[in-house]
Amino acid sequence: MDRNAVSERLTGVLVSELGLDADKIKDDAHFEEDLDVDSLGVVELLMALEDEFDVKIPDEDAESIVTVGQAIDLVQGKLAG
Amino acid sequence: MVTGVGAITPVGLDAESSWKAIKKGSSGIGRISLFDTTDYKTTIAGEVSTWDTDSHFERKESRRLDRFSEFFIVASRQALAQSGLSYDGDEEGGARAGVMVGAGFGGMGSFIDEIETLSDRGPGRVTPTGVPKIIPNMAAGLVSIEHNLTGPVSCVVTACSASANAIGDAAEIIRRGAADVMIAGGAEAAITTFGIASFSQARALSTRNDHPAGASRPFDLDRDGFVMGEGGAALVLESMEHAVARGADVLGEVSGYGMSADAYHITLPKPGGMGASRAMGAALKDAGLDADEVDYINAHGTSTQANDSTETAAIHLAFGEAAKTTPVSSTKSMTGHLLGAAGAAEAVVALMTLRDQVLPPTINQETSDPECDLDYVANESREAKVDHVISNSFGFGGHNVSLILSRV
Numbered sequence: 001m002d003r004n005a006v007s008e009r010l011t012g013v014l015v016s017e018l019g020l021d022a023d024k025i026k027d028d029a030h031f032e033e034d035l036d037v038d039s040l041g042v043v044e045l046l047m048a049l050e051d052e053f054d055v056k057i058p059d060e061d062a063e064s065i066v067t068v069g070q071a072i073d074l075v076q077g078k079l080a081g
Numbered sequence: 082m083v084t085g086v087g088a089i090t091p092v093g094l095d096a097e098s099s100w101k102a103i104k105k106g107s108s109g110i111g112r113i114s115l116f117d118t119t120d121y122k123t124t125i126a127g128e129v130s131t132w133d134t135d136s137h138f139e140r141k142e143s144r145r146l147d148r149f150s151e152f153f154i155v156a157s158r159q160a161l162a163q164s165g166l167s168y169d170g171d172e173e174g175g176a177r178a179g180v181m182v183g184a185g186f187g188g189m190g191s192f193i194d195e196i197e198t199l200s201d202r203g204p205g206r207v208t209p210t211g212v213p214k215i216i217p218n219m220a221a222g223l224v225s226i227e228h229n230l231t232g233p234v235s236c237v238v239t240a241c242s243a244s245a246n247a248i249g250d251a252a253e254i255i256r257r258g259a260a261d262v263m264i265a266g267g268a269e270a271a272i273t274t275f276g277i278a279s280f281s282q283a284r285a286l287s288t289r290n291d292h293p294a295g296a297s298r299p300f301d302l303d304r305d306g307f308v309m310g311e312g313g314a315a316l317v318l319e320s321m322e323h324a325v326a327r328g329a330d331v332l333g334e335v336s337g338y339g340m341s342a343d344a345y346h347i348t349l350p351k352p353g354g355m356g357a358s359r360a361m362g363a364a365l366k367d368a369g370l371d372a373d374e375v376d377y378i379n380a381h382g383t384s385t386q387a388n389d390s391t392e393t394a395a396i397h398l399a400f401g402e403a404a405k406t407t408p409v410s411s412t413k414s415m416t417g418h419l420l421g422a423a424g425a426a427e428a429v430v431a432l433m434t435l436r437d438q439v440l441p442p443t444i445n446q447e448t449s450d451p452e453c454d455l456d457y458v459a460n461e462s463r464e465a466k467v468d469h470v471i472s473n474s475f476g477f478g479g480h481n482v483s484l485i486l487s488r489v
Contacts, residue, residue, distance in 0.1 A: 017144075018141060018144075019139060019140030019141035019142075019143075019144060020141065036141075040209040040210050040213075043209045044208060044209060044210065047205075047206065047208070
């Protein structure tokens, strides 16, 4: 899956699961500072991404995710690997 | 002093519309729509059927809220708006203001959902916001966050007397000077699979499924159990000095608070009514009133066999001769039993009674029960001079709570 396709589906999850505004979701958007997604929200997001993409995201990977772009890269890496 | 009220009930989405329906004797009981009732002995309840979460919360917020918290947050907004108080950016004022919520369960629906997820999909699929959604004190925490209230913020969990306790305890906090303002009340949203199943197994619920509006019939001979309701209610309580200093409109005051325990059984009231009678007696003593000065009793009146006859006996014990001339009604005949939110919803009714000088009825009074021999304001509301109201709330565990609300 190319990066754009992952990005599009991830945006869909952020809107439907976390109730975020699609316009604000950009690659360099910081979850906590720009999107007001707290640490619990990041855990919820990663759970939703596991369901959406049928991948496993271990806790140690989850801890390093602070921006939308990082989440996209992580998912793409899991899909490739 | 009470300077604001809010209420979300099965008969209205705010205090005014709820009171209007109650005065008219309108029932809010209907078929359960919140879950599939196939296989359930009881299929009726008092739902807040027109509740629209999205009109009160952004999805981003509401996904972390249980229904019971939604009810309490919105009732608190209504009460605070009526009081005219706001603590946005007021750190000093906010530190003198708090919240006291009462709930029987808290987020029962969310608990059920998460336990199902755990069973079906394993521990890795349980949401991290599960516990904050479920815990009953969260409703108070959420209201404190929304309105910047950093004084005493707490929670009472005493089953169906919880929010009466919350109001009494909040009034105590103000009386001892620990806060100037408290938002006090309760919320419940237990019309769920487990909630209905468990009360049903306890033989506590009415099974008059073919006649929902007639199912909650407190004190009537043919009563067959309570009807579950849901909702939330909140009062803004304020010290007299604080209310007077800002020229606030005062709706009434919490003038007396009494409680006792039956020390008898987990769910049944102690026969004879001595426990509940002692709660009423304690509230009268706290208010400095004699029983014959009370003009109206808003009864716990659940429509169970055991409660209504025992409460009647308790009123006889506490009031003596005055019991014969003191009107009593149960607005649960219309709203159903809001469990942990009942005490607060009925305190709002008591304040409206004082304001309008109208006693709300007990509907569905058709056949009198020899063990229930008081004046229950049968079927139609009635004008009366009302200066002091006792509101009773009793809970599983043997809790008996009486509040007295008075005109100022």
